[in-house]
Amino acid sequence: MKIDDVKVKINPFTWVFILLLVLAGLYIELIDIILTVAIHEVSHYLVAKKLNINMIQIEIFPFGGAAVFDSEIFIRPDLEIIIALAGPLSNAVFIMILIIVSQIIGTQLDYLIRINVLMCAFNLLPGVPLDGGRALKSVLSNFIGLTRANNVAVKISYVLSLLLMYGSILMFVNGNKNYVLITMAAFLIISARNEGRLSQYFNLRDLIYKKEELFKRGIMNVRTIAVLENQKLIKIINCFLPLKYHIIVVLDKNLKEKKRLTETELFDFAIENGLYLPIGEILSKVK
Incomplete structure (x- = not known):
């Protein structure tokens, strides 16, 4: 399904979640959740469009979505942070609107407010592919590179999923069957595993798009790194930072310079x- 040239996919988790709500007769709650997710994801889309970043695809999960953008966002961590935080911010604004509206009309909108609080809070957790995890990854990538930054976010995701699973077990023991926490934990584990598999390719992808960006801009900041001649290419590439063009100074065992390479030569x-x-x-x- 396509909406405004954006391919929309519904994750199997989402269908299971919807089915459970329907079987439980929670139709109003389902509508509230759909509205909350829609506001969250449309905010990502509108902010990306404002920044001239094209959203190519979005996969809808029970607690948000995972979007695929065009090449520029891969080498612009600052833009990814803005787009990532737009979703939780929209839920926070919607919460304030709901509180004001409920006071004006005298009708309680507690469930819709709680869902938006949950959506906002859950997506701000620092695990991938959540918005908080994407923002954390983008910040860290400026210091330790994309691959290592993503690995940090993946490890945090595993810790968060274990905490959620532990919380759900405690609630079950106390007679409170909270399927939401279990779903969240399973979602994080599977998503983190998929993100972890892709980590090693992030810097390679960055090198491809960075080359395009350099041709487009005509200028880019340079970062020089020194490496010993016994270091493997993958380890060197994983040290590269976004939006920096790298010059690699190769040293022998006596720390004397043997040669200088550009990141393009190394990548090719x-x-x-x-x-x-x-x-x-x-x-x-x-040469």
């Missing part, structure tokens, strides 16, 4: 020969 060789060769082995092959 890695694509043809693999990521696990020591950089010293490629010096004679790079």
Whole structure:
């Protein structure tokens, strides 16, 4: 299904969640949840559009969605932070509106308010693919690179999922069958596992789009790093930071300079020969 050129996918978790609510006869609650998720995701879309970032695809989960954007967001962590936080912020604003409206009309909107509080709070947790995790990953990537930043967010996701699972078990023991916490925990575990599998490709993807960005801008800040000749290409690439063009200074065991390479030269060789060769082995092959 496509909406305004955005491919919309419904995750199987979402269908199961909807089915459970329908079987329980919670039709009003289901409508409230759909409205809350819609506000959250439309906010991501509108902010991305305002920043001239195209949303290509969105996969809808019970507690939000995972969006795929065009290439620019991959090398602009600042933009990803803004887009990620737009969703929880929209829920926070909606909560304030609901409180004011409920006071004016004299009708309690407690469930809708609680759902928005839950949506806002859950998505601000620092685990991927939640908005808080995306924001954390983007901040950390400026210091430790995309791959390592994503690995940190993935590990946090596993910790959060275990805490949620522990909380749901305690509630079951006390007679409170909270299926929401279990669903959240399962969602985080599966999503974190998928994100972890992709981590090693993040910096390679960044290098591809960064090259396009450099041609488009014509100028980019340079970052120089020194490496010993026995270091593998994958380890060096994982040290690269977004929106910085890297010059690699290769040193011998006596810390004397042997050669300087650009990240483009390194990347081109890695694509043809693999990521696990020591950089010293490629010096004679790079002009």
